[in-house]
Amino acid sequence: MSNFSFSQALLNWFDDYGRHDLPWQVSDNPYKVWVSEIMLQQTQVKTVLKYFDRFIERFPTVVALGEASWEEVAPYWAGLGYYARARNLHKAATQVVKNNKILPQTFEEWIALPGIGRSTAGALMSLGLRKYGVIMDGNVKRVLARFFAIEDDLTKSIHEKEMWRLATSLCPTERNHDYTQAIMDLGATVCTPKKPLCLYCPMQKHCKAHQQGLENELPFKKTKKPVPIKYAKVLLLRSHNLWLWYQRPSTGLWGGLWSLPIYDVPIQQEYRALSLPSVESTFEIKHSFTHFTWQLEVQVVSITPEQKEIFAKNIGGEWITPEQADERGIPTAMKKVITTANKYKDLGV
Structure with a gap:
């Protein structure tokens, strides 16, 4: 694996097979990226596509969103679920409006807003501002856990920190935004939770989980308790x-x-x-x-x-x-x- 470049292989695959036509993939509108990132938390792209354009049409800028009341915003999120996301997005937008109506430009400024954690802030730096950023969503965890055959319980903080260290070490500064989109796309379309399409994966020859026949076992999953x-x-x-x-x-x-x-x-x-x-x-x-x-x-x-x-x-x-x-x-x-x-x-x- 010494001559293999994880990031370059991923970028080469992305150029030919990645998703390039999503409505929030714009280079000059970090607000759209922000809305999409919040909508995409725990929600599939195909579901978000039904809501995104309608939301943006009604609230085209952070100012439009921040100056609206929650009662005006709620109907445009109805049915998407996880409504705390929308309330935090609206609350954060009102803060931006109060703060000279300028979107954050640094990781520290993004993460200080309600509803924005480390991974979302990294995505906004990378995809929204085209600056350096590292993400750690479910897709990234799955790709890395399989590629390196990591069998640890990633819900534990000690292993979570190690995953962040690994993700950061692989993340390039050149074409950072493409790499960020690429690793999400690979997890969403090829290295899927169930029945991964290993035959079409650019990482297949170097993937330790595939070599060991563990691709369907990783990442480690806790036994789910029955919901009341x-x-x-x-x-x-x-x-x-x-x-x-x-x-x-x-x-x-x-x-x-x-x-x-x-x-x-x-x-x-x-x-x-x-x-x-x-x-x-x-x-x-x-x-x-x-x-x-x-x-x-x-x-x-x-x-x-x-x-x-x-x-x-x-x-x-x-x-x-x-x-x-x-x-x-x-x-x-x-x-x-x-x-x-x-x-x-x-x-x-």
Whole structure:
């Protein structure tokens, strides 16, 4: 391996097979790179592509984002999940606007902003500003763990530090931004988590995991604990084609998005006090988060025109159609409610 250059082999492959047409691959707009990096955290490119252009069209500059309210931003992130990312992005943008409206130019300035860690700051230096930067996302960890047959538990800080040292030693100063994109692309398209395409990998002959038949075993994976199941009820209060929706608080789960009223079993008394008419029908949906699965029982209740104002006032909501709610921004779980409800002809929706 002494005559083999990891970075050069990767760059040669990238020139022919890398991704060069992603909408955030621009040399003069670090803001776009910033938005993309936050969206891409724990989210695949194909999913981000559905949201990125719409978000940028509405908030084309950091000033536009920083001067908007969270209630204006939330609908443009609705359905993408991990909403703390969006809140931190918005918070950081407001800080930039207050700080002379100039984007950070150094690693230290980037990492000082909310929601930006070491790897994201490195990506913004490299991809956003075309300066030197080192990244350590899931793709990079996987490529390096396999290439060097690293069998350590990379979730432990001592091994994480060693991976950073290794990544830094391999990262070139010349064509740094291409190298950064290349190693991510290799992990995303060839050195994939499952069934890696070793036949097409430029590193195959020198990859220790491939030589030892360990490519499907690395990186080391902890046995996942089963996620808990939580139960709650959803009130689908309807009056003809209108449903009662409310905007959730700006902080917490689904902050700023619109939702049907949700309550867990211990606080049902609060809704019994509303003197709801009888439940006409129910159906269930399941929605998974990172740390738990939500089993939701949707209770369908028809409200008379005379009762509409009373329930809107008591719940603090607004009578709008599901389509109008979707335009304002609703979480994926509420999209599932709409889709499932439309399958039930007896609901009359």
